[in-house]
Amino acid sequence: MGNMESQDAGLWARSLAGDGAAFGALFDRHRDRVFRHAYRLCGNRHTSxxxxxxxxxxLWKKRRKVVLVEHSILPWLLVTTTNVARNTNRASTRYRRMLDSLPRQDEAQIDSGEATYFQSVLDQDVVDALKTLGSIDLHLISLVVFEEYSVNAAAELLNLSPAAAKSRMHRARSKIKDVLQPKPAPPSQFVMEGNGS
Known part of the structure; x- marks a missing residue:
């Protein structure tokens, strides 16, 4: 992985100097992981x-402010992807509410455009659980759990102390576990009938 990261740093330096092919190589190198991360957060192929x-x-618009972590551009891309996904999800929710408020003429005419899912990739419950996290905690979980960066590397990118990052990770994991816990079935109501005596 170290060799790939050093190649990342070289490609990024060339990109900053105006080398479009180097930027294209970075895109080719990281697009699949960025796509998987986007899909993990929104659950829809086209939106991802x-x-x-x-x-x-x-990445290109903010190239002068981009921070490499361990010589890699990927952590910055993942954090940005998380931010874009959250904004997209909020906009989608607002749009869905607006559509739901419109008078309905014929249910068959309404197409939400959300029918195509990669069902085998990620369970919707996990997407919903990730949506309960705050921005920083979602970034931490994304970088540390899904992309296997160290807590210290994630803390550096997010301007957190390592201790604060560890504490946030613990709370975020607990929150996700709580959300994913199966809800207990309501107690059944037994009606005891007398034996007539």
Whole structure:
């Protein structure tokens, strides 16, 4: 992995100098992981493709402010992807509420456009659990749990102390576990009938 990261740093330096092929190589190298991360957060293929494109656009627009972590551009891309996904999810929720408030003429005419899912990739319960996390905690979980960066590397990117990052990780994991716990079934109501005596 060290060799790939050093190659990342070299490609990024060339990109900053105006080398479009180097930026294209970075895109080719990281697009699949960024896409998987976007899909993990939103659960929709087409939306994930839009988030992927936006994340790389942001990478170019903010290139002078980008911070490499362990010589890799990927952590910055993952954090940006998380931010874009959260904004996209909020916009989608607002749009869905607006559609739901409209008078309905014929249910068959309404198509939400959300029918295509990669069902085998991620369970919707996990997507919903991730949506309960705050921004910083979602970034930490994304970097440490899903992408296997060290807590210290994630803390550096997010301007946290390692101790604060560890504490946040513990709370975020607990929150996700709580959300994913199966809800206990309501107690059944037994009606005891007398034996007539």
């Amino acid at each position: 493709e839009d988030i992927l494109a936006t994340a790389f656009l942001e």
